[in-house]
Amino acid sequence: MKTVEIIGFKRANLGKSEAKRLRADSQVPCVLYGGDEQIHFSAPMILFRELVYTDEAHFVHLNIEGKEFQAVLQDIQFHPVSEVILHVDFLQIFEGKKLKMDIPVHFEGTSPGVAKGGTLIKKRRHLRVLALPKDMPEHIVVDLGKLDFGRAVKVNEIEVSNFEILDSSIASVAVVEVPRALRGKTDEEEDGVGEEVEEAATPEGGDE
Known part of the structure; x- marks a missing residue:
């Protein structure tokens, strides 16, 4: 995983x-938790661009007046109107100690259901992951290649490597909805298939 300083x-x-004054100076009030003590500090708002406005997860290398820490973004608060960053919480991390992070989901491949006119519904854009820092993924890939009408990709179908997804194993990550215009047609096709199977299963002379 990449690291932002x-x-x-x-x-x-x-x-x-004091927090208001810092924001007026384009500084973000921050707190670092998880170590021997809480550290209250501020950092230039411009440094958060690569950390916040991205679809990848990152580790954070904090340099607070020469003292260095490894951390992850734990929580962030935005102004409800201007969306300016109001406050950031960091969690200090340690090698050999597992941590939990919300990891972005990347959807890859072409869904057969979408190709037929269906609508892809992304149920989850992040998944909660438990892993050692060295095994934490930047993102989780969800393959849409087999996602047809009425199908869903569930958490237990996602390939994992040296990490654990904490969301419910039966939770849907993505589904394909059948358009209203195609719903009747889809039902008719399914009924037709059922009739063909039934006819094929009826032996000749069955009415005698």
């Missing part, structure tokens, strides 16, 4: 007024 500065003062 964030350079921060310890906060001498806490509170809403």
Whole structure:
């Protein structure tokens, strides 16, 4: 997994007024948890672009006034209107200790159901993963190649390697909905197949 570096500065003062002042200076108030102590710091907002506005998961290398930490983004708060970053929580991580992360899902392949006119519904865009830092994936690939009408890709069908998906194993990740215009036609085709099978199974002279 790729690593993004964030350079921060310890906060001498806490509170809403100080946080507001930091944001006015294009700084993001942050907290680092998970170690021996909580560290309150701020970092330039521009450094979060590669970490936040991406479809890949990342580790974070924090450099807080020369002291270095390995971490992951734990929580982020945005302004409801401007979408400016208001606050960020980081979780310190350690080699040899498993951690949980929300990992983006990448959908690959062409769904036969979509090719026939169906609509792909993405039920989950992230999955909760448990793994050692060295085994944590940047994203999880979901193959749509066999996804036809009325079918769903479930969590237990996803290939995993040295990590565990914590979402329910029977949860749907993607489904293909049949368009309303095709629903009757699809039912008729299924009925037709059923009739053909029934006729083929009836022996000659069965009415005698």
